[in-house]
Amino acid sequence: MTGRRIVSVSLPSLAMERWWTLQARRGDAPPDDLPVLLAVEGTHGPVIHGLSRMATARGARIGQRVVDARAAAPDLVVEWADEPGDAAFLERLSHWCTRWSPWVAVDPAHGPGAGALVLDTTGVDHLFGGEAEMLRDIEARLSGLGLSSRLAVAPTRGAAWALARFGPVRAVSGDMADLDVLPLSALRLPPDPVQTLSRLGLKTVGQLRVIPRPALMRRFARAKGDNPLTRLDQALGKLPEPVAPEEARPALRALLRLPEPVQDPVPLLPDLARLLSLQLDRRGEGARRLVLTICRSDGETRFVEAGLARPTRDAAHMVRLFDGKLDGIDPGFGFDAVLLEAPDPERLDAAQPDLAGKVDEAEALDHLIDRLSARLGAGAVVRADLRDTHIPERGERWQPALYGDGGDVALQERPPRPLVLLDPPEEVRVLYAVPEGPPVRLEWRRRRMDVTRHAGPERIAPEWWVDRPGTRLRDYYRIEDADGCRYWLYREGVTGDGRGGAPRWFMHGLFP
Secondary structure, X not given: OOOOOEEEEEEOOXXXXXXXHHHHHOOOOOOOOOOEEEEEEEOOEEEXXXXXXXHHHOOOOOOOEHHHHHHHOOOOEEEEOOHHHHHHXXXXXXXXXXXXXXXXXXXXXXXXXXXXEEEEOOXXXXXXXXXXXXXXXXXXXXXXXXXXXXXXXXXXXXXHXXXXXXXXXXXXXXXXXXXXXXXXXXHOOOHHHHHHHHHOOOOEHHHHHHOOHHHHHHHOOOOOOOOHHHHHHHHHOOOOOOOOOOOOOOOOEEEEEEEEEEOOOHHHHHHHHHHHHHHHHHHOEEXXXXXXXXXXXXXXXXXXXXXXXXXXXXXXXXXXXXXXXXXXXXXXXXXXXXXXXXXXXXXOOOOOOOOOOOOOHHHHHHHHHHHHHHHHOHHHOEEEEEOOOOOHHHOEEEEEOOOOOOOOOOOOOOOOOOOEXXXXXXXXXEEEEOOOOOEEEEEEOXXXXXXXXXXXXXXXXXXXXXXXXXXXXXXXXXXXXXXXXEEEEEEEOOOOOOOOOOOEEEEEEEOO
16 A cells, blocks of 8 residues: 555546537537537548537437437537647646646546546645545536546555546545456456456456456466556556656746836847747747736836747847837836746747748748737737638638638639628529529529529539538539629529428629
8 A cells, every 4th residue: 555645537528518618708609408519530530529418318429420420310510629729728727736736647548528637645635624625626626617527536546547437426545445346447448458358257346356367467468558457556556657747848038137127128128039039949949929027116017918920039020029019018117127938839940041032921921910910919810711621601710810820721623713702692583594504584682684604513512520411502603694793603402302492592702
């Protein structure tokens, strides 16, 4: 028995709960009774990564293919999961949990759509009124963040992990015999070795503990991390399994302390930027966000931030981002310290400059975006982020230019697209049309027009993994009227497709 105390925190619905919280912050939270699922790309198409309670009630399950789930429950709403965002959030959450212990790490042993943390709380529980009260405090604070959790404390990391998922609520264990009634899955084993042991008649941890080891060692000799005996020894404390949080890298900051207060900090910025640039260069990184902290002699502090579209360690460019942003700061009795930080650095490899002296147009554009965003605000400068879809209105979404790179979607060759898209498409009244062909005469915005020329159709089918069942296909036409004006319109559905009444026509774009 070890003297350590380990807390395991299981977050079984991290991905879905984080998605729901983000939607609520945007003011676009769906109703609670909406069956929503989060999907990721799988080997044979999208698979389910996270589920809402209503989606679970519809029979959907984690790891199931989206097409199979929607075949059984057509009203399921499919959204794409943000796995990198979930991982970054879990990392930030681990730092937030240092209020209970200085030793906190992300536990990689969690399933799809879930998250887990592990804390070494040896000798600190008395600060919170005991271990039971400490677990209640952790659970309550996580609930305040919109996260459901299961927790347990035990002498080893493996035992705490098992009790948090298969034991009683907020289990506090000091005896390894508490593991005996748990299933073998509590030893962090994948399905294959659990199934093998089940065929041998071993279904609980207690049954595995009393079985002679030589026979099992021969059977699982080639298994490494999935060896049941290794996992059992880790849970019992016979093999070490320390809690090793990721080491925090030294902060990137440049500080100037002044012997006498000054009224204007602007002349100090070039020296601060050069000092910070040297640190970034030594680490092979670039700043994506700059925070300038100005300390007044009376103890008051002022903060000014600037974002960047791409990582940089160009000192002159850093200084330009603060042009005009310090004019409204009240100096009081003067400033006696100025600090420039790069809190979110990213890797930035050295690049060979052009031998002909040609300007890098992409870098120049990003520098322009940085200056405009610093002057006008990040939300005032946006650009289109391309998406891999055939549906025209889903082909791009607008987001702050500082945080978008235009997407990495390869543009495929396709018929010409209009420069102006109507959002949403406007329904038109077709006065006469060729059967299963383009309209000959139509009325749009109280104006009648005769079609003199047309091209098409270009058929675009609905995206079955996103659209609701019954969504109709579209046939797009490029038309030109008697005045030489060109339009882009589509017919929604075809006669007899069994997905509604007569086809409808919509104007979707205008050509120059």
